[in-house]
Structure formats: structure tokens, C-alpha cells
Amino acid sequence: MSGRVLVGVKRVIDYAVKIRVKPDNSCVVTDGVKHSMNPFCEIAVEEAVKMKEKKLIKEVVVVSCGPQQAMETIRTALAMGADRGIHVEVTGKDYENLGPLQVSKIMAALAKKEDVLFVILGKQAIDDDCNQTGQMTAALLDWPQGTFASELSMEGDKIKVVREIDGGLETVKINTPAVITADLRLNTPRYATLPNIMKAKKKKIANVKPADLGVDITSRLEVLRVDEPPQREAGVKVETVDDLVARLKEAGRI
Amino acid sequence: MANPLRSEVVRLYKNLLYLGREYPKGSEYFRDRLRSAFSRNRAESDPQAIREMILRGEFVSRELEALYYLRKYRAMKKRYYEE
Numbered sequence: 197m198s199g200r201v202l203v204g205v206k207r208v209i210d211y212a213v214k215i216r217v218k219p220d221n222s223c224v225v226t227d228g229v230k231h232s233m234n235p236f237c238e239i240a241v242e243e244a245v246k247m248k249e250k251k252l253i254k255e256v257v258v259v260s261c262g263p264q265q266a267m268e269t270i271r272t273a274l275a276m277g278a279d280r281g282i283h284v285e286v287t288g289k290d291y292e293n294l295g296p297l298q299v300s301k302i303m304a305a306l307a308k309k310e311d312v313l314f315v316i317l318g319k320q321a322i323d324d325d326c327n328q329t330g331q332m333t334a335a336l337l338d339w340p341q342g343t344f345a346s347e348l349s350m351e352g353d354k355i356k357v358v359r360e361i362d363g364g365l366e367t368v369k370i371n372t373p374a375v376i377t378a379d380l381r382l383n384t385p386r387y388a389t390l391p392n393i394m395k396a397k398k399k400k401i402a403n404v405k406p407a408d409l410g411v412d413i414t415s416r417l418e419v420l421r422v423d424e425p426p427q428r429e430a431g432v433k434v435e436t437v438d439d440l441v442a443r444l445k446e447a448g449r450i
Numbered sequence: 451m452a453n454p455l456r457s458e459v460v461r462l463y464k465n466l467l468y469l470g471r472e473y474p475k476g477s478e479y480f481r482d483r484l485r486s487a488f489s490r491n492r493a494e495s496d497p498q499a500i501r502e503m504i505l506r507g508e509f510v511s512r513e514l515e516a517l518y519y520l521r522k523y524r525a526m527k528k529r530y531y532e533e
Contacts, residue, residue: 211522211525211526212521212525235522235526236526322526322529380523380526380527380530380531384519385519386515387469387515387518387519389465389468389469389511389515390464390465390468390469391461391465393468
């Protein structure tokens with residue numbers, strides 16, 4: 197097996213932007229809005245690059261699915277230290293309906309094609325919060341998965357993963373090839389500075405279509421409606437404890 | 451300006467300008483401050499002093515990277531992890 201690692205990255209609306217819903221409630225406003233790489237994907241890229249710097253793996257291949265603008269996200273990953281990129285071109289209506297199932301089919305096809313040691317992704321995207329792509333990819337490939345990884349280490353040809361779970365931390369050892377999803381505390385991603393971006397322009401980004409990989413990206417889900425969360429109502433101030441109790445009784449809370 | 455150091459100063463300026471795009475108070479605010487900081491020292495000719503200023507500029511860029519990282523980390527922690 198090659199020492200190759202596949203990293204999946206997603207272009208999402210920047211985390212600091214205030215999200216607006218379109219007036220017809222069909223979707224979120226994305227035109228003219230600042231986009232950037234999903235924060236958890238940055239952590240995944242950083243982990244792969246770190247492992248390459250420690251000579252544990254040989255090559256970092258970064259992949260993103262989407263329209264032309266997804267190339268910017270791939271370039272950022274290349275500036276962080278990835279070796280080459282793959283842009284899976286999905287545009288228009290197909291892109292609007294692109295969900296975890298379709299992406300995981302694409303990732304599975306690419307993982308087999310590139311003969312990778314493991315696939316690493318962010319645990320979830322901050323726009324849809326699905327937390328499904330990594331798990332689905334592992335299932336489609338029938339590979340072991342180390343999700344919510346807060347620590348990764350190679351032990352021979354196995355990977356030791358410390359996972360962040362509700363009760364604390366769980367350590368598992370999985371065979372390669374495998375699928376890993378990165379959690380917040382895995383590492384501190386480096387900033388893609390201007391000199392690195394300039395250097396990354398020389399790196400190659402291959403262009404493929406889902407059909408070339410033999411993947412059918414039709415979606416079985418239909419978004420009916422998108423709403424903003426309900427506005428927070430103003431709080432009410434009370435003078436005494438009896439008043440508070442009376443109000444709570446009124447609201448049916450006690 | 452000393453000639454060999456000129457390219458370093460220009461490089462530093464470009465890097466800081468690129469970093470300033472994400473500045474929380476706005477990239478225009480950052481760019482104005484950056485411009486005035488650089489033009490204030492344009493008459494400087496002592497290579498040692500220039501080198502010190504370049505080092506300070508590099509320090510500022512590291513500080514900015516740390517600022518951006520912390521902002522993002524805190525936002526993610528607040529949104530996804532129960533306090």
C-alpha cells in the first residue's frame with residue numbers, strides 16, 4: 197500500500213458570517229457571502245500534513261466537491277502543505293442537492309482509485325452539521341473508522357485513535373486502510389500565509405466529474421423549507437420571589 | 451531605504467496586508483493602520499533599525515495568526531461543545 201492519505205475538505209460559509217435565509221424560505225443566502233474551508237476540515241488537513249512532516253506518510257491528496265470556487269478551498273489546503281488536489285466538479289442543481297451520501301460515494305471511489313492508507317475528514321460541516329460523510333464512507337468501503345479523533349498515532353500498520361465521546365475519551369486501535377474524522381482538539385491548524393499560497397500555485401489540481409468515477413449523485417432528499425430560528429423573546433423582570441412563583445404558575449411551569 | 455532590505459520590507463507589507471483581510475474590525479481599518487505604520491518609518495536608513503522593525507512586523511503577523519486561530523477555536527467550542 198502507498199503511504200498516501202486522502203483528505204476531504206468542504207467549502208462552507210465562513211464561520212463568522214451572520215447567516216440570512218432567502219425571503220422565499222428555500223435556502224440560505226450564499227451569493228456574495230464570504231466562504232472559507234470548514235474549520236474541522238482545516239484540522240484534518242493539518243493532521244495529514246503533520247504526519248507527512250514526521251515521515252509517517254508519503255503523500256497528502258486533498259479532494260473537494262463543488263463548483264469552480266471549490267478550487268480556492270483546495271488551494272488553501274495545498275498552501276497548508278498538501279501535495280496535490282482533486283477537484284470533483286459538481287455544479288448548479290446537482291451541487292445544491294449534494295449531501296453526505298453522494299460525497300461519501302465519491303470519497304469511497306477516490307479512496308479505492310488512489311489506493312490510500314487512510315481517509316481523513318472533518319467530523320462535520322458547520323453549514324449542514326450532518327456528521328455523516330466519514331461514517332458513510334467507511335461503511336461503503338467496509339473499512340474501520342476512527343471518528344471524533346482527538347489524537348492519532350501510527351503503530352506499525354495499525355492506527356491508534358483516541359476518540360472524544362460523551363463520557364470522556366476512548367482509545368481504539370484500527371487496521372488500515374481506515375477512515376478518520378477529526379475533532380476540534382486534534383491539533384492547531386496553521387494559517388495559509390501569502391508566501392505559502394504563492395508556492396502552492398505550482399501544485400497540481402486534477403479535475404474529475406462524478407460520472408468519471410462511476411458515481412450516481414442523484415439525491416433522495418428534498419429540502420422543503422428553510423427557516424431562521426425563532427427570535428428570542430425579551431426577558432421579564434420581577435420584583436419579589438412570590439411574584440416569580442406566581443408568574444411560573446401562570447406559565448404552567450410548576 | 452537600504453536596497454537589500456527593501457524587498458524584505460515589501461514582502462512583509464504584502465504578507466501583513468493579506469493577513470489583515472480577516473481582521474475583526476474590518477480590513478479597511480487594518481489597512482489604514484498598516485499604511486500609516488509603514489509610512490511613518492519610510493525615512494529610516496539605519497539597517498539595524500530597519501531589521502528590528504521587520505522583526506516587529508513578523509511578530510505582529512504571528513500575533514494575528516494566533517488571534518484568528520483563538521477566535522475560531524472559541525467559536526467552535528461554544529457552538530459544538532456543552533460548557
